[in-house]
Amino acid sequence: MIPLFSKESLRVLESLSFxxxxxxxxxxxxxxxxxxxxxxxxxxxxxxxxxxxxxARVPVAIVSGRSIQDLKSRMEFKPQYLVGNxxxxxxxxxxxxMDSAERTCQKWIRALSQFNWPSGVDIEDKRYSLxxxxxxxxxxxxxxxxxxxxxxxxxxSPRMLPGKLVYNLLPIGAPHKxxxxxxxxxxxxxxxVLYIGDDDTDEDVFSLPxxxxxxxxxxxxxxxxxxxxxFIPRQAEINRLLRYLIFFHMSPQVERIVGAxx
Amino acid sequence: xxxxxxxxxxxxxxQIGKQIHSMNRRSESQLGLSLVQWYLLSRLVHMPAxxxxxxxxxxxxxxxxxxxxMKRLEKKRLIFVSSDPKDSRKKVVSITRAGKDTLDLATxxxxxxxxxxxxxxxxxxxxxxxxxxxI
Numbered sequence: 001m002i003p004l005f006s007k008e009s010l011r012v013l014e015s016l017s018f019x020x021x022x023x024x025x026x027x028x029x030x031x032x033x034x035x036x037x038x039x040x041x042x043x044x045x046x047x048x049x050x051x052x053x054x055x056a057r058v059p060v061a062i063v064s065g066r067s068i069q070d071l072k073s074r075m076e077f078k079p080q081y082l083v084g085n086x087x088x089x090x091x092x093x094x095x096x097x098m099d100s101a102e103r104t105c106q107k108w109i110r111a112l113s114q115f116n117w118p119s120g121v122d123i124e125d126k127r128y129s130l131x132x133x134x135x136x137x138x139x140x141x142x143x144x145x146x147x148x149x150x151x152x153x154x155x156x157s158p159r160m161l162p163g164k165l166v167y168n169l170l171p172i173g174a175p176h177k178x179x180x181x182x183x184x185x186x187x188x189x190x191x192x193v194l195y196i197g198d199d200d201t202d203e204d205v206f207s208l209p210x211x212x213x214x215x216x217x218x219x220x221x222x223x224x225x226x227x228x229x230x231f232i233p234r235q236a237e238i239n240r241l242l243r244y245l246i247f248f249h250m251s252p253q254v255e256r257i258v259g260a261x262x
Numbered sequence: 263x264x265x266x267x268x269x270x271x272x273x274x275x276x277q278i279g280k281q282i283h284s285m286n287r288r289s290e291s292q293l294g295l296s297l298v299q300w301y302l303l304s305r306l307v308h309m310p311a312x313x314x315x316x317x318x319x320x321x322x323x324x325x326x327x328x329x330x331x332m333k334r335l336e337k338k339r340l341i342f343v344s345s346d347p348k349d350s351r352k353k354v355v356s357i358t359r360a361g362k363d364t365l366d367l368a369t370x371x372x373x374x375x376x377x378x379x380x381x382x383x384x385x386x387x388x389x390x391x392x393x394x395x396x397i
Contacts, residue, residue, distance in 0.1 A: 001347060002345075002347045008342075008344045008345075009344075009347070011344070011356065011358065012310065012344060012354070012356050014359060015307075015310035015311065015356035015358070016311075018307050018362045019307055019308045019309075019310060191308060214309070214310060214311055214312065216310070229347035229348050
């Protein structure tokens with residue numbers, strides 16, 4: 001994992017702009033900063049403006065753990081591709097597996113509602129997946145212990161994706177972000193993908209093997225065990241990255257007039 | 263290409279070779295890029311951050327054959343080689359902005375020069391198949 005904002009890495013980033021590339025972003029912790037209450041998360045005005053500028057030039061996708069309906073309510077900007085519920089919604093929806101995921105989540109909710117949770121634990125029903133947040137818990141260690149014990153008892157067993165002070169529960173066999181990205185590549189007709197994410201749920205994309213097309217992965221925050229190729233130090237740097245991408249896609253004439261890089 | 267009745271096919275092949283050689287010289291003097299270098303750039307532009315091995319497979323040459331061409335392109339600053347961020351023992355190669363600009367100019371010119379080649383169409387394909395079968 002190497003810094004994206006180094007001279008060498010930026011040249012690799014620039015080379016992506018010479019070919020058919022899809023630009024895909026995670027939402028929480030990547031485009032929007034992590035907030036104490038997940039329902040407060042929104043795109044900043046600057047980020048939204050920059051995303052609009054980028055989307056006017058190239059295909060842009062947002063791939064999130066949130067439901068599509070929830071995502072839409074958090075921004076006025078509408079990207080070309082919107083994928084929700086870690087890949088279950090919006091990529092290649094198969095009605096049967098979605099219905100089955102919905103039924104499974106309802107079972108889990110019923111089972112989880114029987115527990116006496118400490119205050120600050122929030123169970124978010126995202127229809128096709130669940131998110132168990134413990135960011136606001138007074139004792140996070142206790143909340144973590146109780147949550148993992150409860151998750152162990154769930155039937156059918158879920159696929160658990162730990163996030164930032166959250167456990168995401170998905171039905172086993174449900175598509176993940178990696179599968180969603182491969183599907184988007186096919187759908188968009190692009191050859192390459194630049195994917196930016198911040199979480200363990202994004203490792204499904206970071207660990208995709210380089211096949212016929214190249215997936216250039218960027219993680220928000222450096223993490224030794226991550227499979228991402230590059231990193232930006234913090235979420236606040238996302239606008240800088242977007243500015244670079246827009247700059248690389250400006251016509252050469254404009255570039256000569258504008259001169260300096262972002 | 264002149265075609266004389268009853269000429270052995272190898273004569274035609276020789277004529278093609280001569281024309282490619284002359285086109286290559288023209289390309290080098292006018293564009294600063296040999297046809298092989300142009301071909302490599304035109305494949306690399308769609309393969310950002312590729313391993314030299316993958317690039318060699320894409321242009322259908324042995325990796326060792328590619329090394330010299332890559333070195334020349336790197337010297338001209340049309341491509342750059344960097345460490346693979348996922349494995350520092352490996353290298354990846356990408357095209358530079360100057361490489362992309364040169365490629366665009368060269369492609370327009372080479373398209374102009376080779377516009378008549380489309381007339382050969384099937385003949386060229388047959389020749390290619392015949393040569394691959396021989397080699």
